[in-house]
Every structure is written in C-alpha cells, then in structure tokens.
Amino acid sequence: MTETLWPAPVANTAIDATVTVPGSKSVTNRALVLAALAAEPGWVRRPLRSRDSQLMADGLRALGVGIEERVNNDCGGTGGGEAWRIIPAQRLAGPATIDVGNAGTVMRFLPPLAALADGPVHFDGDPRSHERPQHGVIDSLRALGARIEDGGRGGFPLTVHGTGALEGGIVELDASASSQFVSALLLSGAGYNQGVEIRNIGGPVPSLPHIRMTVEMLRQAGVQVDAPEDGGEPDVWRVTPGALLGRDLVIEPDLSNAAPFFAAALVTGGRVTVRDWPKHTTQAGDQLRDIYTRMGGSCRFTEEGLEFTGTGVVHGIEVDLHEVGELTPVIAAVAALGNSESRLSGIAHLRLHETDRLAALAKEINELGGDVSETADGLVIRPRPLHAGVFHTYEDHRLATAAAVLGLTVPGVQVENIATTAKTLPDFPAMWAALLDPAAAAS
Known part of the structure; x- marks a missing residue:
C-alpha cells in the first residue's frame, strides 16, 4: 500500500x-462518563469532537445513554458553540458491543461502567488496543465482584458480564503502567454498593495530574473522594457511594x-x-x-x-x-x-x-x-x-x-x-x- x-x-x-x-480530551471523556452516571440530565459544552471522544460517546450510547448533539445553543447563558445534552439511562443496557479504537480513556473507563449494565458488554478495538495494558482494570473489577471473559489475555477483546450492580469495596492494584487504571475505578466507584477504595501496590503512578483531574471532577459532581494530596494515605484513593449531580460543564481547551x-x-x-x-x-x-x-x-x-x-x-x-x-x-x-x-x-x-x-x-x-x-x-x-x-x-x-x-x-x-x-x-x-x-x- x-x-x-x-x-x-x-x-x-x-x-x-x-x-x-x-476542548480537552481528558476533561471531555471524564465529563461524559460522569454525566452518564448522574441522577439527572446535564450539559457538556464545547466538547472535543475527535475520534477518541466520538468513541466514548458511541460507547455510552450503546449502553443506553442519550447524547443529543446541538450547535450554537446558548441555553443558560454559558456561551455558544457545540453542546451535548447527556440523558442518563435509568438502567445501563446490555447486551452491547463497544469499539474502544486505540483510545486509552475509552478502553479503561468504560469496562468499570459496563459492570453496572444489565447484561454482557463486549469490547474490542484497533489491533494496537490488544497490546496495551489492561490488567489493572480487569483484575480490579474481578476483585470487586465482576465477571469478565478475556481468554486469559489480560486485554482485548473482552466481555464484561454486567448484572446491574457491583459490590465494590477495597482493591489492590499495580497502577505503575497507567494512571488511567485508578481514574477508571474512581469514575464509576460511586455507583458501586460499597463505593471503592483503591490501593496502588506497584511503583510510582505516572501522570498523577490526570488522577487529580478525576478527583476534582468527581467532587464537582457531588461525590465524596479521599485522595493522597489531601493528607490521606499515600497511594490510596476512596470514593463513597452516592448519587452524582447532573452538571452544566464548559470544557477547557x-x-x-x-x-x-x-x-x-x-x-x-x-x-x-x-x-x-x-x-x-x-x-x-x-x-x-x-x-x-x-x-x-x-x-x-x-x-x-x-x-x-x-x-x-x-x-x-x-x-x-x-x-x-x-x-x-x-x-x-x-x-x-x-x-x-x-x-x-x-x-x-x-x-x-x-x-x-x-x-x-x-x-x-x-x-x-x-x-x-x-x-x-x-x-x-x-x-x-x-x-x-x-x-x-x-x-x-x-x-x-x-x-x-x-x-x-x-x-x-x-x-x-x-x-x-x-x-x-x-x-x-x-x-x-x-x-x-x-x-x-x-x-
């Protein structure tokens, strides 16, 4: 060729x-997941429209989340431009199939959400996605009570067998390969029966600012989070179970x-x-x-x-x-x-x-x-x-x-x-x- x-x-x-x-890919994709988990509809304004954000939006739609894309909408006086209205599903749907492409946020953030779906959710992506580390998410979800079929690969393709709920609780993982392992569990953790407590037992976590971004966005959505930078235990993050607020969020560049x-x-x-x-x-x-x-x-x-x-x-x-x-x-x-x-x-x-x-x-x-x-x-x-x-x-x-x-x-x-x-x-x-x-x- x-x-x-x-x-x-x-x-x-x-x-x-x-x-x-x-707009920021990192903020856009976190905002979409949090809006999908909220108790009422919300807005994501000036989102990044790119392959990664479209994969995230399409993945959420596959789970039954409504995403209405509007342009030049100035509802609420927060400025024009593109705006997405997110309508949470009463219960996340299954069976479903989700394409993760080669997007780290999609391949890490959506399986923990799929554990809350009613039915199996199959994930696959680009050939490179099969080579990228996913063990931190897979092993953690299993420890928290999820059933996942991955053929022993520790990666894609895989199927999360959602049961409509996940017990949650304490999980130990090695997050030295990706900060997204921690963010992935934090984002959905408030939806688990016991919330989630994440303990990194590996080496230093890379890209810590991205975890701090996740923590701040969770708090803005009304979630109680304990994090190391607040004087908590080193390498330990806790999310308390509870409902998330629907928000009107303008995405930063x-x-x-x-x-x-x-x-x-x-x-x-x-x-x-x-x-x-x-x-x-x-x-x-x-x-x-x-x-x-x-x-x-x-x-x-x-x-x-x-x-x-x-x-x-x-x-x-x-x-x-x-x-x-x-x-x-x-x-x-x-x-x-x-x-x-x-x-x-x-x-x-x-x-x-x-x-x-x-x-x-x-x-x-x-x-x-x-x-x-x-x-x-x-x-x-x-x-x-x-x-x-x-x-x-x-x-x-x-x-x-x-x-x-x-x-x-x-x-x-x-x-x-x-x-x-x-x-x-x-x-x-x-x-x-x-x-x-x-x-x-x-x-």
Missing part, C-alpha cells in the same frame, strides 16, 4: 498567530494540544497566543509554561489567553516528564532543534502508549540525521543538523505533531499519516497552515 505523505510546511519567517485549541503551537513560537523566534488558557487548571499540559520557558521562551497571560514568545534559540533541558509524559514527543522534537543536549526522564511508561513512543522518536529523529538514544526511562537528545526525509507516525497523533514541529525549520520533512492527528486535534493540517499564514486562513 502506498504511504500517504504530508509535506510539513516550512516557516520562512517568525510565526505570529493566535490559535483556538479544541486541551492544554497538551497547545504543545506544537507554542513550540512553533519557540523554534521560529515568533509569538503564539492560545485563546482562553485557564489561570487555574488540573490539566497536566499547564506545565508547558515552565518547560518551554526553561528551553528559551517566555510567556504571559493576556486578555485573549496565554501568549508565548520565542527567541529562535532553543536551549537543551534536563527534565523529569513522569507526570506529563504526553508532552514528550513535541518536547523531543524541540530538543532536537536545540543548541545543547537534552535528557528526558521518568517516561518508561510511554513504551505502552499508542506506540512505543521512546523507540519511535529515537528511530524517526535519527533517520532525519539526529542523534537520539534511549535510556531505561527516557531519551538523550544531542542536536545535529537535520535533513529531509519521511517521518513515520505509527498511528500516534503526538508523533505526527512532533514531526510538524521539526518541519518548520527542516525543509523536506514528509509526515506519514497526518490524519492520525484527528484522535485529539481534528483538522490539524488546516490549523497548522493557518498558523503559518493567518492572513490566508482568514480570507
């Missing part, structure tokens, strides 16, 4: 643009998806503003402000959002990305264009994401003339002059955006399967073109 290649545009001048980043746009300012010595950047957020992507500043830029809040300015000189960085692993691909691309060595650590878990991100980044940057080596838990990046070539993405949206950043200053970079960016950034090629030529985009 012939590869579909996208010629990454080159920036001939410093970029000066303002960007509207779509996806801050992690701002990474390539701010990177464009950094590597071209330009300026990019991302609209509506929240001054207070649980999103891990907010750490971009500190990381990119250390790499040579500066940022400030304006009336429109967050403005980031680069000098065109990129400094190497030594940084632990354990909590913000999703930012690694674009940071690695920026580092490859730097003036000194970078060391990215704390990200061994990225080998289990959409692809083995560490191996893929090293291979693809090196094939453009770079010098990237893998360590036990990260990458060492020694900048070298890069040249034209094909950058393969392995159906990983963040690798595709990293390649686009490289292409800004390296003529002749061709990106394989740029369409994979639709996972979280619908129509990324058009957004990228508008970044380089705002006047043409406005005409």
